[in-house]
Amino acid sequence: MKTYMAKFEPEKRKWYLIDAKGKTLGRIATQIANILRGKNKPTFTPHVDCGDFVVVVNAKYVKLTGRKLEQKKYYRHSGYIGGLKETTAADMLDKYPERVIVHAVKGMLPKNRLSNRLITKLKVYPEANHHHEAQKPITIEV
Numbered sequence: 001m002k003t004y005m006a007k008f009e010p011e012k013r014k015w016y017l018i019d020a021k022g023k024t025l026g027r028i029a030t031q032i033a034n035i036l037r038g039k040n041k042p043t044f045t046p047h048v049d050c051g052d053f054v055v056v057v058n059a060k061y062v063k064l065t066g067r068k069l070e071q072k073k074y075y076r077h078s079g080y081i082g083g084l085k086e087t088t089a090a091d092m093l094d095k096y097p098e099r100v101i102v103h104a105v106k107g108m109l110p111k112n113r114l115s116n117r118l119i120t121k122l123k124v125y126p127e128a129n130h131h132h133e134a135q136k137p138i139t140i141e142v
Contacts, residue, residue: 006038006045013121014052017137019128021058024065025104028142032056032101033108036118049114053121055137060097060126064089074103098124 016035020028038044038051064072072089092100101124109115123132 004043004045006043006048006050008048008050015055015132015135015137016052017055017057017130017132017139018142019058019139020056020101020142021061023062023142025062025100028056028062029101029104029108031140031142032105032122036105036109036121046110047114049117051118051121053123053132053135053137055130055132056098056101056122056124057128057130058126059101059124060093062093062097062101064093069093074099097126 018028018032032054034040035054036051038049041050043050069090070088074087074089074092075084076087077084089100102119102122105122106115106119109118123130
């Protein structure tokens with residue numbers, strides 16, 4: 001019996017729609033990461049991009065448990081000396097709610113070149129409207 005190796009076939013990809021309203025950030029991020037990698041398929045191969053596209057709507061209404069809104073910090077660096085900036089999760093949800101979900105999902109993907117290709121298949125929108133109706137995304141409940 002031979003081992004099955006999946007091939008890169010972009011025409012066989014599906015689109016999924018996830019509504020993040022009232023959902024916990026970590027729980028939806030794990031499911032999104034599994035769909036992006038293709039772990040929900042029987043033909044999963046770790047080194048091949050065999051996952052599907054994911055559209056997340058209502059990102060600004062995602063929940064963080066505990067005191068994470070005040071305590072969780074997001075860091076960025078400008079590249080200059082003393083250029084480290086920090087932002088709390090509450091400020092990040094107000095200004096850039098899509099970055100909160102992308103950051104959580106990116107942390108759950110493998111740390112290699114494949115993750116850069118996987119994260120481009122994630123589309124996050126702060127409100128309920130999105131531009132992917134033509135792809136007919138399948139709504140899944142988290």
